[in-house]
Amino acid sequence: ISVTGVQTCALPISVSQKIYGVVEKFPVMSAYRDITLSFYTRGVDIDIVRQNMMSWLTYSTGRQDLVSGHIINSATTYNVPYKNEIVSDITVNHYSVDGSLLTKYVLIDAFPISISETPLSWSQANQAISLNVTFAYTEYKYLPNERVTNLQKTINNAFAPKDRKS
Numbered sequence: 001i002s003v004t005g006v007q008t009c010a011l012p013i014s015v016s017q018k019i020y021g022v023v024e025k026f027p028v029m030s031a032y033r034d035i036t037l038s039f040y041t042r043g044v045d046i047d048i049v050r051q052n053m054m055s056w057l058t059y060s061t062g063r064q065d066l067v068s069g070h071i072i073n074s075a076t077t078y079n080v081p082y083k084n085e086i087v088s089d090i091t092v093n094h095y096s097v098d099g100s101l102l103t104k105y106v107l108i109d110a111f112p113i114s115i116s117e118t119p120l121s122w123s124q125a126n127q128a129i130s131l132n133v134t135f136a137y138t139e140y141k142y143l144p145n146e147r148v149t150n151l152q153k154t155i156n157n158a159f160a161p162k163d164r165k166s
Contacts, residue, residue, distance in 0.1 A: 007030070009027070009030070032138070036135075037132070038131070042129065046129045046131055049131055057113075059081065059086065061080065062079050087137075087138075090107040101145060103142065103144045105140055105141070106140060107140050108137055108139045111136060112135055113136045116131065
């Protein structure tokens with residue numbers, strides 16, 4: 001997993017009455033890139049994870065005729081639910097090698113947008129199987145442990161916006 005990135009969306013603004021001068025950019029919002037999470041399991045347990053993710057994904061696209069990947073009704077309306085009905089906050093924990101918690105990321109209003117294919121073969125019967133699910137989300141919160149919080153305070157002080165009055 002990679003830590004999610006963020007990009008500032010900036011609009012170029014120029015004064016329409018002037019035909020000279022600098023065109024400035026002003027930040028108007030943040031855009032967060034989709035994140036792919038990998039779920040690892042052995043044997044038939046991957047089916048449980050896949051069915052849950054498929055149910056979430058198909059429901060969010062208006063396919064109420066599918067439940068856990070099985071057709072329960074031949075007719076569907078493709079009525080897409082409201083966003084607040086399909087989103088959930090997802091917590092991603094980052095651990096050190098010794099198993100202690102380093103940081104947490106909370107993906108706010110996340111929902112699945114794609115599920116990868118799962119290759120299956122007899123040779124993988126006793127191996128962990130990976131299922132990759134890509135999620136979109138509105139924003140994220142970074143929740144560091146105490147050691148990181150102290151470092152973050154130092155960094156925040158160093159990069160705090162300067163007062164333009166002086």
